[in-house]
Amino acid sequence: MKKIGVIGGGISGIATAYFLNKAGFSVDLYEEAPVIGGRIGSECLEGRWLDFGGKNIGRKYHRFRRFVKEYGDFPFEYFGFNTSQLIDGKVVSLTKESRKLSNFLGFLKLAGLRGGSVLYPWVRAVMKDNAQGMLRTSFFNDVAEKLDDGSLADCFPSRCAKHLIRPVTVRMNGAEPEECYPGNFGSNLALALDSYEQLKGGMHQLLEAFVAAGSGKLSIHAGHRVTALSPCDSGRGVVVAYTCNGLGGSASYERVISALPATQLSNLIGSSFPDAAEILDRVRYYPVSVAIAVYRDNVFSKNHRAMVFDSTSPLSNAGAYGIHDLDLVRYTFSGKAAREQIRPESTAEEVISQAEKRVLPFFCIEGNTRTAMLYKYLSPGLCAYAPFHQRLFSELQNRLASFSGLYVTGDFRRGASIEACFAAAEETVQCLMRGEVF
Numbered sequence: 001m002k003k004i005g006v007i008g009g010g011i012s013g014i015a016t017a018y019f020l021n022k023a024g025f026s027v028d029l030y031e032e033a034p035v036i037g038g039r040i041g042s043e044c045l046e047g048r049w050l051d052f053g054g055k056n057i058g059r060k061y062h063r064f065r066r067f068v069k070e071y072g073d074f075p076f077e078y079f080g081f082n083t084s085q086l087i088d089g090k091v092v093s094l095t096k097e098s099r100k101l102s103n104f105l106g107f108l109k110l111a112g113l114r115g116g117s118v119l120y121p122w123v124r125a126v127m128k129d130n131a132q133g134m135l136r137t138s139f140f141n142d143v144a145e146k147l148d149d150g151s152l153a154d155c156f157p158s159r160c161a162k163h164l165i166r167p168v169t170v171r172m173n174g175a176e177p178e179e180c181y182p183g184n185f186g187s188n189l190a191l192a193l194d195s196y197e198q199l200k201g202g203m204h205q206l207l208e209a210f211v212a213a214g215s216g217k218l219s220i221h222a223g224h225r226v227t228a229l230s231p232c233d234s235g236r237g238v239v240v241a242y243t244c245n246g247l248g249g250s251a252s253y254e255r256v257i258s259a260l261p262a263t264q265l266s267n268l269i270g271s272s273f274p275d276a277a278e279i280l281d282r283v284r285y286y287p288v289s290v291a292i293a294v295y296r297d298n299v300f301s302k303n304h305r306a307m308v309f310d311s312t313s314p315l316s317n318a319g320a321y322g323i324h325d326l327d328l329v330r331y332t333f334s335g336k337a338a339r340e341q342i343r344p345e346s347t348a349e350e351v352i353s354q355a356e357k358r359v360l361p362f363f364c365i366e367g368n369t370r371t372a373m374l375y376k377y378l379s380p381g382l383c384a385y386a387p388f389h390q391r392l393f394s395e396l397q398n399r400l401a402s403f404s405g406l407y408v409t410g411d412f413r414r415g416a417s418i419e420a421c422f423a424a425a426e427e428t429v430q431c432l433m434r435g436e437v438f
Helices: 011-022 062-070 100-128 138-147 158-172 182-193 204-214 264-271 274-280 336-341 348-359 387-402 418-434
Strands: 004-007 026-032 042-045 048-051 076-078 082-087 090-095 196-199 218-222 225-231 240-243 248-255 254-259 284-295 304-307 318-319 328-333 372-387 407-408
Touching: 004 240, 004 248, 011 026, 011 062, 011 204, 011 418, 026 090, 042 062, 042 204, 048 204, 082 138, 082 158, 082 318, 082 418, 090 264, 090 274, 100 138, 100 158, 100 182, 138 182, 158 182, 158 304, 158 318, 182 387, 196 284, 218 336, 218 372, 254 387, 254 418, 264 274, 274 387, 284 348, 318 348, 348 372, 387 407, 407 418
Parallel strands: 004 026, 004 254, 026 218, 082 304, 254 407
Antiparallel strands: 042 048, 076 196, 082 090, 225 240, 240 248, 284 328, 284 372, 304 318, 318 328
C-alpha cells in the first residue's frame, strides 16, 4: 500500500499512525519538534522522566490501554483522586479515599442542591453510556441546540459555577465557565467521572517503544515544520510543504491526515481553503503553563495531596505528581488570571515563585528548599472547542469535501483527552479506508 502522510506528532498523530499501521498502511509522520510527544511530552529531572501532559490514564481509556499493551509490559500505578479548595474560608476536600457519604456531602457543598439538579441528567447520560462523554454525541448535541446560545456559566447558580464547574473547565480546557459551552461539557464529565492511574515509567518509555516497534512501517520526520497543505495539480492528492534545518522541501501523498490543533491546521490550508480556515479559527484554544518542582522534604501529607485555586489566582492547581511523590509538585497555570499574568517570556523562576506564594498557607513550602524544576509554556495549550461544535464540524467537512485526499483528526474532533484523541484517530482511519469524507 502507498504511504500516508500524518501531520503532527502529538497524541493525535501517534494514535493515527498506530491505527494506520494496524490497518496495514505505511506512515510518514511529520513533527516540528526533535521528538514526538507534543503536549504529552516528557523531560528528565534528576534522572527521572516526568510527563507534562497526559499523565493520568483513566480506567475507561480502553483504546489507549490496548495501545500500551501492544508495545510491552508497562505497569500502571494508582493515582487516586484527592483534591480540595477554599470555600467560605474553609478547606473543603474531595477524595476517593473518603467514604462515599463524605464525598456526596462534599459534592453538595460545592454544587448546592439547585446546581446538582441541573447536573444530574448530564451525569446520568455519561454514566449510562460512556460514549456520550465525547464531543458531538447525540445527547450533548441536543443539549447544545437548547443551551449553546449561552455559556456554561449561565446554566448554573454562581456558587456551583465557581466551586464545581470552574475547577473542571480551567483544568481541562484552560477556560472559565463563561468561556465554555454546555454542549461540550460531556467531554469534561467523562473525565471527572473516571478514576485514574499513571504509567510507572511515564510516557517517555512508552513512546520510545512505539518508535522502535514501528521502524518497518513508520518513518518519523522529526524537525520538519510543515508550512502548507495544498491540493496536487491533478486535483487528487495532497502536497506537504515543509522546512527542515533551514531548507524547504515538499512531498506528495495520495492521502494525508492532519492530526494538528485546529488553529495550526488553519495556518496550513488558509491560502487554498480560506473558508475552511475561518471555521477552524473559531475553535478556541487557551495557553497553559506547567511546572514540576522537587523539594528537599515532603510538601504534601498523604491525606491532602492537591488543591485548586479560584479565579483570582494564575495558579489553577497544585498537586503531588504521584500518590507517593509527596515532595514532587506539579503546578498548573490556566484560566483568565493566568493569561493576564503569565507570558511566553515569563521565566520558570518567576512563575514557580508566584505559585509557591499561593500554596504557602496550605502546604509545607516555607523553609523547604526547592532542589530542581522543569517548566513549559504551551500555546496552543488546551482546547475549549466552540459553541454548537457539532455544527462547526459539519461545516468544516462540507468546506473540505473538495480537498481530495485530506482527512482531519485532532483534539477538536471528539475531545482533548487521550482516549478521545484515540477514538477520533480510529474514526478518521476508518473513514479513510471506506473512502468517505473525514
